[in-house]
Amino acid sequence: MTLFLQAVADGLQMGLLYALVAVGLTIIWGLMEMINFAHGEFMMLGMFGAWGLSVSLGWDPLVSMVPLAVIMYGAGVLVYRLLMRRVQRGEIFTQIFATVGLFFFIQNGAVAVFTSDYRFVEKSWLTGLSGAHITLGDVRIGVPLLVGGLIALALFLILYLLIDRTDFGLALQATSEDRDAAMLVGIRPQRMYAVAWGLGTALVAIAGVILANFFAVYPQAGLSFTVLAYAIVALGGFGSILGTLMAALVVGVVQSVTAAYLPPAFKDAFVFGSYILIGLLRPQGLFGRF
Amino acid sequence: MAASSPPGRAGRAQQVAWVLAALVAILYPIPFEQSGYVYYETVGFLVLLNAMLGIGWNIIGGWAGQFDFGPNIFFATGAYTAALLSIHFGWNAWLALLGAVVVSVIICAAVTYPITRLRGHYFAIATVAMWMIAQPIGATWELINGSRGLFLPVATGGGFVHGMLTMEFAGRGKGLGFYYLALVLFALTVWGARAAERSKLGFYFRAVRDDQEGAEGIGIDSRLYKVIARCLMAAIFAAGGVLYCFWALAVFPDQVLEVNWNILPMMAAVVGGLGRLWGPVLGSIILIPISQLMTATLGAGPLAGRGIDLIIYGAVIMLIAGWRPNGLLSLPWERWAARLLGRAPAQPVKS
Numbered sequence: 001m002t003l004f005l006q007a008v009a010d011g012l013q014m015g016l017l018y019a020l021v022a023v024g025l026t027i028i029w030g031l032m033e034m035i036n037f038a039h040g041e042f043m044m045l046g047m048f049g050a051w052g053l054s055v056s057l058g059w060d061p062l063v064s065m066v067p068l069a070v071i072m073y074g075a076g077v078l079v080y081r082l083l084m085r086r087v088q089r090g091e092i093f094t095q096i097f098a099t100v101g102l103f104f105f106i107q108n109g110a111v112a113v114f115t116s117d118y119r120f121v122e123k124s125w126l127t128g129l130s131g132a133h134i135t136l137g138d139v140r141i142g143v144p145l146l147v148g149g150l151i152a153l154a155l156f157l158i159l160y161l162l163i164d165r166t167d168f169g170l171a172l173q174a175t176s177e178d179r180d181a182a183m184l185v186g187i188r189p190q191r192m193y194a195v196a197w198g199l200g201t202a203l204v205a206i207a208g209v210i211l212a213n214f215f216a217v218y219p220q221a222g223l224s225f226t227v228l229a230y231a232i233v234a235l236g237g238f239g240s241i242l243g244t245l246m247a248a249l250v251v252g253v254v255q256s257v258t259a260a261y262l263p264p265a266f267k268d269a270f271v272f273g274s275y276i277l278i279g280l281l282r283p284q285g286l287f288g289r290f
Numbered sequence: 291m292a293a294s295s296p297p298g299r300a301g302r303a304q305q306v307a308w309v310l311a312a313l314v315a316i317l318y319p320i321p322f323e324q325s326g327y328v329y330y331e332t333v334g335f336l337v338l339l340n341a342m343l344g345i346g347w348n349i350i351g352g353w354a355g356q357f358d359f360g361p362n363i364f365f366a367t368g369a370y371t372a373a374l375l376s377i378h379f380g381w382n383a384w385l386a387l388l389g390a391v392v393v394s395v396i397i398c399a400a401v402t403y404p405i406t407r408l409r410g411h412y413f414a415i416a417t418v419a420m421w422m423i424a425q426p427i428g429a430t431w432e433l434i435n436g437s438r439g440l441f442l443p444v445a446t447g448g449g450f451v452h453g454m455l456t457m458e459f460a461g462r463g464k465g466l467g468f469y470y471l472a473l474v475l476f477a478l479t480v481w482g483a484r485a486a487e488r489s490k491l492g493f494y495f496r497a498v499r500d501d502q503e504g505a506e507g508i509g510i511d512s513r514l515y516k517v518i519a520r521c522l523m524a525a526i527f528a529a530g531g532v533l534y535c536f537w538a539l540a541v542f543p544d545q546v547l548e549v550n551w552n553i554l555p556m557m558a559a560v561v562g563g564l565g566r567l568w569g570p571v572l573g574s575i576i577l578i579p580i581s582q583l584m585t586a587t588l589g590a591g592p593l594a595g596r597g598i599d600l601i602i603y604g605a606v607i608m609l610i611a612g613w614r615p616n617g618l619l620s621l622p623w624e625r626w627a628a629r630l631l632g633r634a635p636a637q638p639v640k641s
Contacts, residue, residue, distance in 0.1 A: 035411050086612040092410055094615040096357055097560060101607025104553070108597030108604065227422060230415045266426055272419030279408050279416065 002138040007260040008253055009139045015252025016149035017214075019156055019245045020207035021225050022232035024200035026244045027163075030233050031176045032196045034084060035092070037099040039229055040222030041106040042072060042201045046208025047217040048114060054121045061124050062151075065209045069202040076201025080194045088193070103223075110219035118216040126213040148210045155206065159199075160241045172196060204229075224268055231275035319469045331465035335537070337578045338472035339530055342479045343551070344558035344570025346526030349483065351556065352565035353492060354519035355499025356406075357414040360421030361527050362551035366428060367394040368528025369535035369546045373440045374433075376536075383457035387532045394528035395521045402520045406513040409502070421547070428543030439542035442535065457536040468537050475533060479526055480567070486522065487567055495519050496565075527551075554578070557603055560610060563617030572619060577603075 021043055028036050046068055053064040083102065087094040121127065132143040163169035174182040175192040182189055215221065232251050236243030251271055259267040322330045343365070350358050371390035375381040381389065405416040429437045445458030450467060453459040454474075459467040486492050497505040498512045506512055535541050555570065558577055562569030584599045610617065 083608055083612055087615070090615060093351075093355075093357065093564070094611045096411060096414060097607050097615070098611035100359075101604045101609075101611060103604070104600050105604030105608065108600040111597040112601060224422065227415065227418050231419070234412065234415070263426075263430065269423040269426055272422050275419055276405060276416050279412055280404055 003260055004257065005137075005139050007257045009136075009141055010145075011253035011256035012249055013141070013145045013149045013252070014256060015249035016152045016156075017145075017207065017211060018228060018232060018252055019248035020152040020210070021204055022229040022236075022244050022248050023156060023159060023241065024202075024204035024207070025229045025233050026236070026241060027172075027196050027203070028200040029230075030236075030240070030244070031163075031172065032193055033176060034088065034193070034197075035095045035099055036200070037096065037226060038079075038102040038106055038222075039200075039204055040224070040226030041103055041110075042076070042222075043204045043208035043211070043225055044110060044217075044219060044222035045075075045106065046072060046205030047212040047215070047221060048110060049205070050209040050212040051119050051121050051217045054124060058123070061121060061209050061212055062126070065206055068209055069206050072205035073198040073202040076198040077194045079201070080197035084197065085190065085193070103226075107219050107222060114219060116219055118218050120216060121212045124213055145214065148213060151210060152207070155203070156241075156245060159203070163241055168195075228268070228271060231271060234275060235278055315473060319466050323466050328462065328465040331469045333579055333582050335465070335469045335472045336582065337574050338469070338476045339533060340554050340558055340578055341571045341574035342472070342476045343527055343530045343555035344562070344574055345479050345483050345567070346523040346530075347555040348559045348565065348567075348570050349486070349495070349526075350516075350519045350523045352559055352569070353487070353495040353499065354516055355496075356516055356519065357411070358417045358520065358523065359414055359552060359556075360417040360419075360424070361523060361555065362547055362549075363421055363424045364394045364398055364524035364527040365531040365534070365551045366424065366541075366543070366546035367397055367524075368531030369541045370434050370440070370531075371528070372532040373442060373535050373541045376442060377440065382455075383532070383536055384455070387529060390532045391525045391528045394524045394531075398521045398524035399517055402517050403513065406516040421552070425543070425547055428547055434541075434543075437543055439540055439545075442539045442541075444539060457533075464537075468533070471533060475529055479529075480571075482522075483567060491515075491518065553600075553603065554581075557607060559617075561606065561617060563619030564615075566617070566619050569617055569619050573617070576618075 021040075024042075025036065025039050028034055028039070049068040049071070050061040050064055053059040053068070054061060079102065083098055084095070087098045126144040126147060129144045129147070134141045134143065134146070163172060171182070171187045172192055172195070174185070175187055175189050179189045182192070228251065232247045233244060235250065236245075236247035251274075254274060255267045255271050258270040262270075318334055319331045322328060343361070347358065347361055350356050350361075368387075368390040371393045372383070372386040375386040375389050376383065401420060405413060405420075408416050428434065434440060445453070445456075445460045447460050448456070448458065450459075450463060453463060453467045454471065457471060494505070494510050494515045497508075497510055498515050502512050531546060534546070538545070554574075554577065558573030559570040560573070561577060562571065562573030580602070581599045584602075614620065
């Protein structure tokens with residue numbers, strides 16, 4: 001029982017970080033209905049950014065998070081303006097291919113620049129806390145992961161308020177509901193899409209920066225997170241920000257509970273298996289409204 | 291299409307072109323065999339193998355319009371089944387190929403039927419998820435020896451004909467032999483795909499792709515035809531996997547589940563022209579030599595193993611998706627050829 005509770009506690013903390021990875025995709029895919037198979041690659045770039053700034057300038061990832069988010073916002077807008085705008089209104093397969101191409105380009109670009117070696121962010125405030133933990137009954141909760149999860153949660157809430165409670169967020173939602181009607185009331189759809197790409201990219205890069213504290217940094221780190229993020233967004237119901245959070249927590253728990261009882265190689269297999277199952281049994285997602 | 295010459299003449303010109311292409315394909319390795327540059331026979335082998343896989347991927351991706359990003363699980367299934375049948379039961383390679391195709395098609399039908407309820411990118415992600423699930427299975431399953439892999443016995447003798455019948459070639463004849471084995475399987479694939487394209491099946495696939503509801507309205511079971519399309523692809527990938535396992539004489543999970551067996555056939559189809567029978571062939575003829583050339587020239591340099599070929603592939607995919615999504619075969623070649631020959635097309639073609 002302790003093993004189980006411990007696994008659930010670990011899973012919830014990981015789930016918060018997954019939520020941050022997935023929420024960028026919720027905006028791009030769930031809300032704006034565009035595909036991005038390179039989602040995890042932006043996260044990987046964020047991880048490398050955190051590693052690079054930590055090694056070269058000695059910046060803590062929690063500090064470098066801010067400039068990296070700004071840079072990646074620009075990168076996302078650029079990707080939209082140069083590539084995605086061209087394929088947006090064509091057949092769906094062009095979007096799939098454009099972003100699969102982007103995925104190969106970014107991942108192998110990182111291999112060419114950094115090689116496939118594993119790298120670690122060694123000196124940071126969070127890794128410095130690695131021994132600290134809180135004990136609840138028999139369950140130990142590590143402080144670093146908890147802090148990472150809480151940062152993720154805070155960002156998540158800000159985003160939720162931004163999308164759900166501000167004029168800007170309403171404009172974004174209006175564009176996704178009906179592009180032409182949005183244009184009639186003076187919203188510029190192209191700009192909204194560009195902002196959505198920028199936001200989604202910046203958020204996943206921030207997730208990468210936080211994850212760099214806990215995971216090895218290497219060029220292939222992205223793909224499994226991309227698939228995970230798709231699974232989470234699909235589970236959560238499209239465009240639902242809070243649904244994404246719930247689904248991410250579920251995925252985190254499923255993963256850590258299976259990892260506790262089965263060989264670690266299978267932890268992703270079960271998550272993807274449950275994606276397929278949910279897709280079949282409840283296509284609108286666990287928390288979808290329609 | 292504007293044909294500037296009468297149909298009879300154009301038909302004859304086309305026939306001549308086909309005969310020439312077939313001759314080139316058959317005679318291609320001869321000069322290399324004579325001069326000893328057998329490496330180019332291997333390049334030819336890989337071109338044919340990937341062209342064949344590309345035609346297979348085109349069936350599900352191009353005709354049926356369902357994007358499969360994990361076809362290599364059937365490549366792996368084929369390679370493993372054939373290796374097991376050959377090692378444990380001593381089956382002849384062609385018999386093992388048949389067995390591998392049957393097993394892969396059965397597995398494909400079983401795993402594909404449930405996910406045909408998913409559409410568009412949901413389907414695509416489900417195929418990626420299957421590939422991700424296959425990886426730990428391949429690396430840990432004891433029956434197939436986990437990540438230690440399976441090894442096939444090395445052939446000790448026998449001539450060309452014996453080799454063609456057993457897929458075993460001793461010594462230097464291997465490059466030549468496998469080129470022709472690949473040519474045989476490639477020709478079979480083209481023949482089968484052409485027959486499927488012109489039969490009812492081909493029309494059903496495209497009907498499901500273009501308008502699933504409409505197709506269902508006239509009584510086409512869309513899920514059944516998606517499964518059939520993916521099973522045809524699985525059969526071709528399994529055959530390719532069998533060929534690969536007898537060529538490499540070993541099956542390792544990370545080799546047969548490698549991403550290149552997903553990306554190259556797909557790229558070949560997209561670069562050449564999605565949904566066109568000869569698209570993947572053209573794409574493969576262009577792409578594989580580029581990738582081999584890069585491996586060869588970067589082989590010893592500081593950039594070896596840095597995935598430069600994949601960077602270029604990525605850029606090419608983005609360019610094609612953004613600027614010419616229907617592939618190279620969709621360019622107005624006939625008009626250009628006519629202009630080059632100094633003849634105006636009979637009527638202007640709007641592109």
